[in-house]
Amino acid sequence: SQQGEEDPQALSIQEGENATMNCSYKTSINNLQWYRQNSGRGLVHLILIRSNEREKHSGRLRVTLDTSKKSSSLLITASRAADTASYFCATAYLTGANSKLTFGKGITLSVRP
Amino acid sequence: GAVVSQHPSWVICKSGTSVKIECRSLDFQATTMFWYRQFPKQSLMLMATSNEGSKATYEQGVEKDKFLINHASLTLSTLTVTSAHPEDSSFYICSAHPSLGGQPQHFGDGTRLSIL
Numbered sequence: 001s002q003q004g005e006e007d008p009q010a011l012s013i014q015e016g017e018n019a020t021m022n023c024s025y026k027t028s029i030n031n032l033q034w035y036r037q038n039s040g041r042g043l044v045h046l047i048l049i050r051s052n053e054r055e056k057h058s059g060r061l062r063v064t065l066d067t068s069k070k071s072s073s074l075l076i077t078a079s080r081a082a083d084t085a086s087y088f089c090a091t092a093y094l095t096g097a098n099s100k101l102t103f104g105k106g107i108t109l110s111v112r113p
Numbered sequence: 114g115a116v117v118s119q120h121p122s123w124v125i126c127k128s129g130t131s132v133k134i135e136c137r138s139l140d141f142q143a144t145t146m147f148w149y150r151q152f153p154k155q156s157l158m159l160m161a162t163s164n165e166g167s168k169a170t171y172e173q174g175v176e177k178d179k180f181l182i183n184h185a186s187l188t189l190s191t192l193t194v195t196s197a198h199p200e201d202s203s204f205y206i207c208s209a210h211p212s213l214g215g216q217p218q219h220f221g222d223g224t225r226l227s228i229l
Contacts, residue, residue, distance in 0.1 A: 033217060042119070042206055042220040043157070088156065099210070100147070101218060103157045 005104050006089055012110040019076040021107045023089030024069075030092050032065055033101065034074045037086045046074075046087075081113040116140055117209045119221025127229050128199060134192045134224045136207030142187040143209035147218065148180070151204040160205075163190040187212070197228045 035043040090101040149157040169182035181193040208218040
């Protein structure tokens with residue numbers, strides 16, 4: 001079964017607002033990653049947070065990880081219409097080249113101009 | 114940044130045809146590549162792990178004789194859908210994991226396969 005479960009499943013906001021997406025998982029992980037997918041395209045890696053990290057920033061992105069609750073959140077600040085996409089969290093049990101990713105179901109974000 | 118090229122991006126063919134999809138890492142070496150399948154509005158499901166120079170590791174429920182994987186070099190993995198049928202229609206995505214540690218997977222743009 002899938003490891004990650006994101007919520008909400010769909011989110012619609014106005015440009016300039018912040019978007020918060022949550023992900024929960026079931027078992028121990030080495031790291032958690034967030035990806036973005038534009039319609040009909042491949043995935044773009046956004047950010048990786050390791051199990052011993054609690055928060056990470058990258059530009060307008062802020063990711064938190066709570067291993068005690070087995071959950072993560074992705075915050076996109078000052079959203080733009082171009083942020084419209086599907087967002088997936090993915091968990092990895094191992095590190096290194098053989099580390100498989102298990103993806104959540106994804107969140108569809110719509111940013112209205 | 115690291116680039117993974119997937120080809121073709123879109124293919125339509127008749128039932129019974131075999132279709133080959135290529136996944137190339139353009140500017141890095143990848144001993145491991147992954148093949149995923151994605152149905153509309155759903156998540157990515159890992160099909161198999163492709164290992165350079167050795168047999169692929171398939172996930173439970175994925176037919177190895179149906180989905181042939183070859184990883185003959187450090188920059189190329191191929192997925193062949195043999196004797197494709199309409200139920201094989203889907204979006205197939207590959208990813209490559211750089212051989213150097215500490216880097217995330219890089220994804221191709223996917224192949225939309227439609228079997229008539």
